[in-house]
Amino acid sequence: MIQSDKGAGLPDKKDKTLSTATNPKNGLSQILRLVLQELNLFYSRDVNGVRLLYDLLNSPWLQALLKVYDCLQEFKEQKLVPATPHAQALSCEVVEILRETPNSPDIQELRHILQAPHFKALLSAHDTVAQKDFEPLLPPLPDNIPESEEAMRIVCLVKNQQPLGATIKRHEMTGDILVARVIHGGLVERSGLLYAGDKLVEVNGVSVEGLDPEQVIHILAMSRGTIMFKVVPVSEPPVNCQKMMYVRAMTEYWPQEDPAIPCMDAGLPFQKGDILQIVDQNDALWWQARKISDLGTCAGLIPSNQLLKRKQREFWWSQPYQPHTQVKSSISISMEEEDDMKIDEKCVEADEETFESEELSEDREEFVGYGQKFFIAGFRRSMRLCRRKSHLGRLRARGCCASGRCGAGGAPYEEVVRYQRRPSDKHRLVVLVGPSGVGVNELRRQLIELNPNHFQSAVPHTTRSQKSYEMNGREYHYVSKEAFESLVYSHRMLEYGEYKGHLYGTSVDAVQAVLDEGKICVLDLEPQGIQVARTHELKPYVIFIKPSNMSCMKQSRKNAKIITDYFVDMKFKDEDLQEMEDLAQKMETQFGQFFDHVIVNDHLQDACAQLLSAVQKAQEEPQWVPATWVSSDTEP
Numbered sequence: 001m002i003q004s005d006k007g008a009g010l011p012d013k014k015d016k017t018l019s020t021a022t023n024p025k026n027g028l029s030q031i032l033r034l035v036l037q038e039l040n041l042f043y044s045r046d047v048n049g050v051r052l053l054y055d056l057l058n059s060p061w062l063q064a065l066l067k068v069y070d071c072l073q074e075f076k077e078q079k080l081v082p083a084t085p086h087a088q089a090l091s092c093e094v095v096e097i098l099r100e101t102p103n104s105p106d107i108q109e110l111r112h113i114l115q116a117p118h119f120k121a122l123l124s125a126h127d128t129v130a131q132k133d134f135e136p137l138l139p140p141l142p143d144n145i146p147e148s149e150e151a152m153r154i155v156c157l158v159k160n161q162q163p164l165g166a167t168i169k170r171h172e173m174t175g176d177i178l179v180a181r182v183i184h185g186g187l188v189e190r191s192g193l194l195y196a197g198d199k200l201v202e203v204n205g206v207s208v209e210g211l212d213p214e215q216v217i218h219i220l221a222m223s224r225g226t227i228m229f230k231v232v233p234v235s236e237p238p239v240n241c242q243k244m245m246y247v248r249a250m251t252e253y254w255p256q257e258d259p260a261i262p263c264m265d266a267g268l269p270f271q272k273g274d275i276l277q278i279v280d281q282n283d284a285l286w287w288q289a290r291k292i293s294d295l296g297t298c299a300g301l302i303p304s305n306q307l308l309k310r311k312q313r314e315f316w317w318s319q320p321y322q323p324h325t326q327v328k329s330s331i332s333i334s335m336e337e338e339d340d341m342k343i344d345e346k347c348v349e350a351d352e353e354t355f356e357s358e359e360l361s362e363d364r365e366e367f368v369g370y371g372q373k374f375f376i377a378g379f380r381r382s383m384r385l386c387r388r389k390s391h392l393g394r395l396r397a398r399g400c401c402a403s404g405r406c407g408a409g410g411a412p413y414e415e416v417v418r419y420q421r422r423p424s425d426k427h428r429l430v431v432l433v434g435p436s437g438v439g440v441n442e443l444r445r446q447l448i449e450l451n452p453n454h455f456q457s458a459v460p461h462t463t464r465s466q467k468s469y470e471m472n473g474r475e476y477h478y479v480s481k482e483a484f485e486s487l488v489y490s491h492r493m494l495e496y497g498e499y500k501g502h503l504y505g506t507s508v509d510a511v512q513a514v515l516d517e518g519k520i521c522v523l524d525l526e527p528q529g530i531q532v533a534r535t536h537e538l539k540p541y542v543i544f545i546k547p548s549n550m551s552c553m554k555q556s557r558k559n560a561k562i563i564t565d566y567f568v569d570m571k572f573k574d575e576d577l578q579e580m581e582d583l584a585q586k587m588e589t590q591f592g593q594f595f596d597h598v599i600v601n602d603h604l605q606d607a608c609a610q611l612l613s614a615v616q617k618a619q620e621e622p623q624w625v626p627a628t629w630v631s632s633d634t635e636p
C-alpha cells in the first residue's frame with residue numbers, strides 16, 4: 001500500500017556518460033566492476049600488490065556488501081506515499097465482492113485474512129498514518145472566551161502498577177497546587193504531557209482548589225485506570241540541558257530516615273560505594289539519580305552534594321565531643337599504642353638474640369621458587385607488626401565515629417568515569433586490605449608466586465640498620481631517620497609506622513619502581529593508606545579481603561598460625577577470630593566506599609583464584625575511577 005512516487009525508468013544515454021557514482025542504478029558495485037576490469041589487465045603481469053587488491057575487490061562478501069549499499073542508496077532517494085489513505089474501506093469492499101464470488105479455498109483464505117482483527121487494526125493504523133490524522137477531534141472553541149481566561153490543558157494518563165513519577169507542592173503565596181518535579185523515567189515524564197510548574201486545576205473532575213497536597217495525593221491514590229488532569233500549563237516548560245554525570249557515593253543515605261525529603265516514596269536509598277547516574281541537578285537541594293545496577297528503572301530523589309554536606313556537618317556537630325577522633329600522626333606512637341605493645345610483649349619477652357634468629361629464618365621464607373629462585377620483599381615480620389600497631393591504634397581511635405555517617409568530612413559524592421587501561425599505560429596498583437590475620441599476606445604471596453615476573457611487591461623503607469646478610473633495596477631500602485621523615489613530609493609515604501624504635505614504611509617511589517618495570521605491584525595496605533594511594537599516577541584497585549562466618553573460619557583456620565610479637569607460632573583462638581570479624585565490619589563501615597572488589601577468604605584456593613581474576617579484570621576491563629584520575633592524564 002506504500003509505493004514510491006519516483007518513476008522506475010532506466011536512465012537515458014546522456015546520464016550514462018555522467019559520473020557513474022551519481023547514478024544509483026549503477027552505484028558502487030558498477031564502479032567496482034570497472035576497477036576489476038582494469039586490474040585484470042595488470043593481474044597477469046603480477047605488478048606488486050595488484051593480486052592482493054584484485055582478490056580483495058573480487059571477494060564475494062565485498063560485492064554482496066556493496067550491492068546492499070546500492071539498494072539502500074536507491075531506497076533513500078525514493079519518497080514514499082500511500083497508494084490509498086482508505087485501506088480499511090477498500091478492504092471491506094473487497095470482502096463484499098468476495099462474498100458474491102464462487103467459493104474456493106483461496107477466496108476463503110483471503111476473506112479470513114481481511115476479517116482478522118489484527119489485520120483490521122493494521123489497516124486502521126495505516127490509514128491514520130496515511131491521512132496524517134494524529135490529533136484528536138476537539139470541539140470548536142466558543143467565541144465568547146474572556147481575554148483573561150488561562151489556557152487549560154486536559155491530560156489523560158493511564159495508571160499502571162508504577163507510580164506516576166511526579167511530586168506536587170502548594171505555592172506559598174497563591175495556594176495553587178503545582179507539579180513540583182517530574183521524575184525521570186516515570187510515567188509522567190514519558191508521556192511528555194505534564195511539566196514542573198504546571199498548575200493543577202482538577203483531578204478526575206474534582207477541583208483541587210483549597211485542597212492540601214496530601215488530599216490531592218489521596219485522590220490520585222484512589223484512582224484506577226485513566227486519570228484526567230485539568231492543568232494550566234507553565235509558560236516555559238523547563239529544559240534539562242545538563243549533561244549526565246556519574247558519581248560514587250562516599251556515604252550512605254536512607255530516605256525513610258530523612259524527614260526532610262520532599263517525597264519519601266520518591267527517594268533513592270544508596271550505600272557507600274554505589275555508583276549513581278545523576279540525571280537531574282536542576283534543584284539545588286534534591287537531585288534525581290539512578291543506580292547503574294538498575295538503569296532501567298525510574299530515577300529517585302537524592303540529597304544534592306551541597307545538602308548532604310550540610311547534613312554531614314549537622315550530624316558531626318550533634319555528636320558529643322570525642323577526643324579520640326583526632327587523627328594521630330603515626331610517626332609518633334601514642335600512649336595507647338605503646339600500651340598495646342606492652343600487652344603483646346607481656347606474653348614472651350623477646351631478647352635481641354631471638355629477634356635476630358627470627359629475622360634470619362624469615363629470609364629463607366622470602367626465597368621461594370619452583371625450580372627458580374627469587375626474592376619477594378615486603379613480607380617481613382617487623383614491618384607487618386609495625387603496620388598492625390598503628391593500624392589497630394587508629395582503627396580503635398576512629399571506631400567511635402564508625403557510624404558511617406560522618407564520612408570524615410569529605411565530599412559525599414565523587415565524580416567517576418569509566419576507565420579502560422590502554423596496553424601502553426602502566427598497570428594499576430593492586431591494594432589488598434583486610435583485618436589482621438584474615439590472609440592478606442598469604443593471598444598476596446600466592447599471587448606473586450604464580451608469576452613473579454608479572455606480579456611484585458614494593459620494597460619497603462626502614463631506619464633500622466642493615467644486617468650482614470641483607471642487601472640494600474632487596475629486603476628494605478635502608479635510610480636515615482632524617483631521610484625517612486623527609487619522605488613523610490613530602491607526602492611520598494603511602495603508610496609508615498614505628499616498631500621497636502625503628503621506622504618502617506612503603507613509599508610511592510617504591511611502588512612506581514615496580515610499575516615502571518611493566519609489572520603489577522601488589523601491596524598490602526592498612527585502610528587509612530588507601531586515600532593516600534588514590535592518585536592518578538597509581539590508580540589503585542582496592543580489594544577487601546573479608547573473613548567468612550565464624551563457624552567456617554574455625555574450620556578453615558584450624559591449622560593456621562598468627563604472626564605475633566612473641567616468636568611462637570600461635571594458633572587462632574576464638575577471640576582472635578571474633579576480633580577479626582569485628583575489625584572487618586569496622587573497616588567496611590568506614591572505608592567500604594573505596595573498595596572496588598570484595599573477596600571472602602574461606603577456601604584459600606578459591607580466594608586465590610578470585611584474586612587472580614579480579615586483578616586481571618582491573619587491568620583489562622573498564623572500571624569506574626575518579627574523574628580527576630583520567631582528566632589529569634590529558635594534562636601536559
Ligand SMILES: Nc1ncnc2c1ncn2[C@@H]1O[C@H](COP(=O)(O)OP(=O)(O)OP(=O)(O)O)[C@@H](O)[C@H]1O
Pocket residue numbers: 384388434435436437438439440441442443556557559560561562563601602603604605607
Ligand atoms: N583461606 C585460608 N584458609 C586457611 N588458612 C588461611 C587462609 N588464609 C590465610 N590462612 C592462614 O592464616 C594465617 C594468617 O594469614 P596471613 O599471615 O596472610 O594474615 P594477614 O592477613 O596477612 O595478617 P597480618 O598481616 O596481621 O599477619 C596464615 O597461617 C595463613 O596461612
